[in-house]
Amino acid sequence: MSAERGAKKVRNRFLTVLAIISFAVFLQQAPNLLDGYKIRIMNMIAINAILGLSLNLIYGMAGMFSLGHAGFMAVGAYVSALLILTPAQKTAMWILDPIAPWLLGVHAPFLISILAAGLAAAFFGWLISMPVLRLGGDYLGIATLGFSEILRILITNLTPITNGPLGLKGIPAHTNLRVSYGILLVTLFCTVRLMKSNFGNVIKAVRDDETAARTMGINTFQTRVLAFTIGCFGAGVGGALMGNIITTIDPRMFTINQTYNTLMIVVIGGLGSITGSVVGSVLVTVMLEWLRFVENPIMIGSTQLFLSGKPGMRMVIFSLLLIGVIIFRREGVMGMKEFSWDRLFSFFSRQRGDAA
């Protein structure tokens, strides 16, 4: 029994390493195989997965309905960009107000800036969590949404630091497949380890039954603060990566729409499922791009179909799809389940069994 389990464990570990290596080889070859547009989408999948995982930790696993993700992404994106831009770029860009002198010379390499972005977002997350996490349910959603808007308005108006509504341009496109998927892998590894540890169970206990958690001596408030702060760290990292692929950021990028995108990924994938966030990210990112065809005129033969290509049409269709998911599969694609090799094998053997 235990020998069999041990063998399975070795097999599973082997398969995991094999899968990671073959995916890495694919990523290495991707620039030769795919055009720039497809590579851009692949990058966005990784970034959205990181964002989805971080929001899933807050909402799915710790049960805190947060609508503040965009604000923390903005903090991350700006911190990273301000650290990467050279003094010459900075002086040229600040035309409304001169840049704050202390900021001009601040500089850090890309990966350090990503880390700083995460830490800055985590700091803001920690700061807001103190008053806000005493609220629950919808009130928490409203309060975090408000805070996210405050951050955005601060960014718009703190011109000496953020260049105000003009945003930041000319950020080097540091985010490539190796970086985005490397960071996604680290994020996945950390999330899985965290949730498999006793702390993961503590988070779930606080979510599912606060009274039970408290009778076991768990400080539920501290646990929430910690989970929220870690989630905000992920939002900062995701925002920084996004800034470094789009190469320009401005405050309008980080409205509530950005939060909704991430929320969609988490809900479609499955609240509380790590696998779900990755699957959700692939689905949402690919669908949002693929559905662009409905915004162009659709021709059948030589006659134009009833729509002459309305911009925004894809959001209409996407929303309909989302409503469909909520009606027919409320728990999302994965539910609360996770991918495992054992589950995959038993799925296939069951299929074969049915056929025979």
Added chain:
Amino acid sequence: MLEIKNLNVWYGAIHAVHDISMSIARGEIVTLIGANGAGKSSTIRAIAGLVKGAKGQVTWTGKDGRPVQLLGRPPEYMVKLGISLSPEGRRILPQLTVEENLMLGAYIRSDKDGIQADIEYCYRLFPRLKERRGQKGGTLSGGEQQMLAVARALMSHPDLLMLDEPSLGLAPILVEEVFATISEINREGRTILLVEQNAYAALRIARKAYVLETGAITLQGTGAELLENPKVKEAYLGG
């Protein structure tokens, strides 16, 4: 060990517990019986730090002999002092396995060997839990969930174990099994405060008993005395 003086509990304007006083000595089983809504749970929850509107004095004297005031402290403080509550309705975490539930009970501890030893101890007390160790809490039967709730409360290695209605929703034969185990836990030196509606089962194993009616203590004595008391017989033991 635990001295309660003039404890009052309010929920807003509702005065749920009136001026009750009781004492628990080390090594005893003390039971608090009474009908639905008599204030039993409010009393035990106040001791555990789960109720905000509690006034009075609850004094704990731990092994070091220093008295500590409990009211106003958060629940995690009580758990660290050595007071553990198995709450009403079991409150098992359905998504977690039996063993994960037990590990959560040991949340405040960091002595790996001690935790492992206590898990083994719980499995000895409730062999059924050992069989189900990898099963999700939600898939257990009511009796098994109650066993898990008691075992989980033991995992913080408490000096005082408080049980809120462990017989709730259990078949009579299971009630007997659970209560036999409670006596066994007590014989091994652990103090127990038992809150029960099932007066007969509770009085049979209790050394000392208090009867709570509409928030006030109306009777007290040894378990055996109260079993013979005509008032108790009429009100709680079915004549």
